[in-house]
Amino acid sequence: MPVDLELVKEGRFKPEPPTAEELAAMSKLDRVDYSIYTMRVELACRESREVLQKLGISTLIRAGDTAHGVYTANGDLSIAEVGTYLHVVTGIIPIKFVLKHYLDDPMVGVKDGDIFFCNEAVYGGIHNPDMITFMPIYWAGRIIAWVASASHEPETGATEPGGMPSTARSRYDEGLKVPPIKIGEQFKLKSDIIELFENNVRYPLMMTNDLAARVAACLTLRKRILEIVEKKGVEFVLGTLRKMIIDTAESVKERISKIPDGTYRHVAFLDTVGFGEGLLRLPISLTKKKDRMVFDLTHASPQTPGPYNSFEHTVEAVFASLVFQYLLSDVPASSGCLVPFEFKTTPGSCLNAKQDAAVSHVVYLLPVVISALQILFIKALYNVPEYRKEEYLALPLNGGLRALGVSGKNQWGKEVTTHLIAIGNSRGGGARFSRDGVDSAGFWYCGYAEAADCEQDESAYPVLTVWRSFAPDGGGPGKYRGGTGVSFGYMIHNSETISLTTIGVGQRFPVAHGVFGGYPAGTRPVVTVDDASSLYSTDSEVPTSDTSLVRLRRQDAGIRIPPTSTPTRAIRKGGLVAQCSGGGGGYGDPIERDPNLVLRDVETGRVSKWAAENVYMVVFEQDGLHIDGRATEERRKIERLERRKRGTSFESFEREWNKLRPPDTALRFYGEWPVPFPV
Amino acid sequence: MNRVKVTEYLDIDFDGESWVCNRCGWNLGPARENYKKGCLVYPRDPTEVYPQVIAADLTFAPDPNWCKILEYYCPSCGIMLECEVLPPGHPITHDLQIDIDDLKSKHGFNQPLTSADTSQR
Numbered sequence: 001m002p003v004d005l006e007l008v009k010e011g012r013f014k015p016e017p018p019t020a021e022e023l024a025a026m027s028k029l030d031r032v033d034y035s036i037y038t039m040r041v042e043l044a045c046r047e048s049r050e051v052l053q054k055l056g057i058s059t060l061i062r063a064g065d066t067a068h069g070v071y072t073a074n075g076d077l078s079i080a081e082v083g084t085y086l087h088v089v090t091g092i093i094p095i096k097f098v099l100k101h102y103l104d105d106p107m108v109g110v111k112d113g114d115i116f117f118c119n120e121a122v123y124g125g126i127h128n129p130d131m132i133t134f135m136p137i138y139w140a141g142r143i144i145a146w147v148a149s150a151s152h153e154p155e156t157g158a159t160e161p162g163g164m165p166s167t168a169r170s171r172y173d174e175g176l177k178v179p180p181i182k183i184g185e186q187f188k189l190k191s192d193i194i195e196l197f198e199n200n201v202r203y204p205l206m207m208t209n210d211l212a213a214r215v216a217a218c219l220t221l222r223k224r225i226l227e228i229v230e231k232k233g234v235e236f237v238l239g240t241l242r243k244m245i246i247d248t249a250e251s252v253k254e255r256i257s258k259i260p261d262g263t264y265r266h267v268a269f270l271d272t273v274g275f276g277e278g279l280l281r282l283p284i285s286l287t288k289k290k291d292r293m294v295f296d297l298t299h300a301s302p303q304t305p306g307p308y309n310s311f312e313h314t315v316e317a318v319f320a321s322l323v324f325q326y327l328l329s330d331v332p333a334s335s336g337c338l339v340p341f342e343f344k345t346t347p348g349s350c351l352n353a354k355q356d357a358a359v360s361h362v363v364y365l366l367p368v369v370i371s372a373l374q375i376l377f378i379k380a381l382y383n384v385p386e387y388r389k390e391e392y393l394a395l396p397l398n399g400g401l402r403a404l405g406v407s408g409k410n411q412w413g414k415e416v417t418t419h420l421i422a423i424g425n426s427r428g429g430g431a432r433f434s435r436d437g438v439d440s441a442g443f444w445y446c447g448y449a450e451a452a453d454c455e456q457d458e459s460a461y462p463v464l465t466v467w468r469s470f471a472p473d474g475g476g477p478g479k480y481r482g483g484t485g486v487s488f489g490y491m492i493h494n495s496e497t498i499s500l501t502t503i504g505v506g507q508r509f510p511v512a513h514g515v516f517g518g519y520p521a522g523t524r525p526v527v528t529v530d531d532a533s534s535l536y537s538t539d540s541e542v543p544t545s546d547t548s549l550v551r552l553r554r555q556d557a558g559i560r561i562p563p564t565s566t567p568t569r570a571i572r573k574g575g576l577v578a579q580c581s582g583g584g585g586g587y588g589d590p591i592e593r594d595p596n597l598v599l600r601d602v603e604t605g606r607v608s609k610w611a612a613e614n615v616y617m618v619v620f621e622q623d624g625l626h627i628d629g630r631a632t633e634e635r636r637k638i639e640r641l642e643r644r645k646r647g648t649s650f651e652s653f654e655r656e657w658n659k660l661r662p663p664d665t666a667l668r669f670y671g672e673w674p675v676p677f678p679v
Numbered sequence: 680m681n682r683v684k685v686t687e688y689l690d691i692d693f694d695g696e697s698w699v700c701n702r703c704g705w706n707l708g709p710a711r712e713n714y715k716k717g718c719l720v721y722p723r724d725p726t727e728v729y730p731q732v733i734a735a736d737l738t739f740a741p742d743p744n745w746c747k748i749l750e751y752y753c754p755s756c757g758i759m760l761e762c763e764v765l766p767p768g769h770p771i772t773h774d775l776q777i778d779i780d781d782l783k784s785k786h787g788f789n790q791p792l793t794s795a796d797t798s799q800r
Contacts, residue, residue: 260782260785261777261781262775262776262781263776264774264775264776265773266772266774267763267765267769269764271745279745379775382685383685383782383785384785477728507737508737508741508746509742509745509766510741510764513763514762515761517687517759517760518762519748522728522739523729523740523741525737525738525739547732547739550732550733551732561733561735561737561738562737563737587687588687589688589760591759592758610730611730614727639757640756641757642757643750643759644752648719649719649720650719651716653722657768657771658768658770660767661768662744662766662767663744666744666766674768674769
């Protein structure tokens with residue numbers, strides 16, 4: 001395979017050395033102008049996002065799963081807007097690839113007005129539904145910067161609709177994969193390339209429309225950068241773009257330096273490989289020394305035979321997505337942010353897979369392990385009094401992503417394919433240092449993303465939203481509880497049959513862990529009903545959530561609980577599928593939670609009465625509406641005594657614990673059992 | 680006593696170089712070792728924390744055959760200092776290995792500690 005491995009290896013996300021011209025330009029920058037115009041560029045990125053969201057038709061673009069960035073002339077990310085940062089990080093290598101291989105190639109070349117495209121993971125991307133469009137900015141006959149617009153498209157012509165086939169066994173099952181390629185000249189898309197794209201996907205209208213929308217977003221951003229060049233001069237722009245990268249690197253190093261040296265460890269697990277269930281081991285250790293951090297992920301499970309694999313560089317890109325939202329949320333997102341960090345993975349593992357591996361579910365795999373990194377940051381940052389703030393000590397949004405794809409003829413007779421994205425974008429936020437996580441907070445990769453309105457789904461796709469409700473006990477219990485996710489019920493209507501795909505992790509094993517005695521968020525199944533019409537055609541109780549659906553015990557309706565990741569199958573008119581977005585992890589011992597907060601949670605449906613009594617250990621008065629404060633205090637004292645009785649010493653516990661082993665069915669993709677943690 | 684808070688429930692006492700429960704002052708052992716060695720441990724069945732709702736292979740709770748929640752308690756006051764979710768038999772995580780000498784240096788061990796540094800009960 002003709003891939004430039006040198007370019008995709010870990011270090012190339014990091015910035016190139018500054019040129020003499022950039023250094024000279026930096027030395028002449030006025031501090032006030034620098035501050036004003038870096039913000040102006042960021043606002044221009046946000047303007048481009050508005051352009052893309054208004055022109056795009058993919059449900060994910062409309063929900064905000066987009067990113068826009070400005071890069072230096074040599075491809076380093078300088079300034080980006082809040083969005084799915086992952087996408088702008090993955091623009092770095094394709095731009096560097098074009099500069100290295102095509103700039104001097106007379107058969108390709110790079111000229112003013114050229115438009116490039118890439119959606120290929122082995123060339124620096126993530127997975128092929130993530131599509132990036134990028135353009136050079138020329139001034140006086142030479143490249144002075146690049147701009148990029150990226151988004152997720154829920155269709156790639158894979159073996160299953162939606163671009164993320166759970167049955168994929170290799171890259172050849174995953175559909176259209178395009179390395180960095182020129183798709184337009186003189187500011188216009190090429191007709192033959194559009195024909196090529198449309199010929200390879202199930203929803204050609206969306207492919208072409210959104211491609212053009214990304215070009216419009218790039219052109220908007222390019223125009224704004226050129227306005228600054230005209231006003232302030234090209235030297236100012238070159239200096240500003242480079243200074244932003246150098247400044248952020250120094251700022252991040254300074255922040256890290258304040259943390260005590262040491263090693264912090266956590267281990268996460270995944271419970272599926274797509275076509276089948278099984279545990280994957282994902283241990284991670286963080287070693288901090290002076291102003292550097294090294295992340296050791298060398299003991300991860302072997303490469304899987306399904307799509308739950310990652311390339312080495314993807315781990316770093318997803319890491320960037322996390323730190324831009326938490327550890328470095330107040331630092332501009334640039335290549336400079338990645339300077340102090342080093343990653344170690346083992347070739348042949350699921351985190352450093354071979355090039356022919358299926359990787360389309362990498363976006364489900366990596367949030368689980370990278371969320372563990374946030375727990376390590378919380379443990380490391382807690383040592384520094386000035387970092388004991390909720391913006392730093394916050395567990396991430398639930399990383400056990402879920403998706404529900406539908407494909408077929410819609411109620412208007414058009415072929416459509418999409419993911420009902422509200423499920424992915426309504427995940428509970430993790431609990432924080434001083435308060436609860438946010439209920440229905442957003443998307444793991446993009447806290448800013450919105451859950452699409454019911455009406456938006458229903459107007460374009462043959463589904464009826466029969467409920468949207470907070471999922472009781474969805475957030476991890478704790479002194480501060482994790483934010484709650486949302487339960488969704490969709491019924492198929494106005495179409496005789498459509499294809500349904502459910503994707504997800506965290507069914508048998510929790511993935512959103514807690515910290516400092518906070519419990520992980522619970523797990524939640526997918527529930528399907530063959531024919532739900534009878535459930536909604538009587539005067540009796542109707543289901544308003546996944547739990548109430550199964551509690552009705554209407555087996556005659558054909559209620560089923562399949563694995564969360566299930567290959568595409570047909571679902572008929574009247575069929576129903578319930579899917580739930582997960583909650584965030586908890587912070588602190590649940591029996592330290594303010595009883596009044598527990599009562600509020602019960603009243604608002606965030607916590608069940610059962611959990612209030614059995615997990616939070618509160619006692620209700622006889623009316624069931626108020627907390628008995630004295631009885632609760634006594635109940636919690638008794639619980640502390642009971643813990644001391646039932647707990648055993650570490651040494652004797654470990655002796656017996658080490659004799660245990662999960663069932664063989666859980667270990668079929670695991671690799672060697674058990675493997676010691678990296679030291 | 681020169682102590683700094685390093686987690687919600689754990690302090691490190693520089694004088695004795697030991698882990699200390701900051702709710703009750705119990706000494707949990709040497710600060711250069713795993714604090715979990717000084718805790719009481721209990722393997723919680725996850726269905727005791729999350730209702731299963733239905734009796735089936737896949738339920739609304741994690742699978743107790745695939746995972747347990749290991750709860751670490753202070754032997755003196757019974758606070759849950761930490762918990763972790765592991766497959767049965769998986770090696771226990773040594774999660775905090777702080778460089779005590781660097782921690783001392785960062786907190787100016789030989790100088791009076793600020794109120795922000797000291798334990799908050």
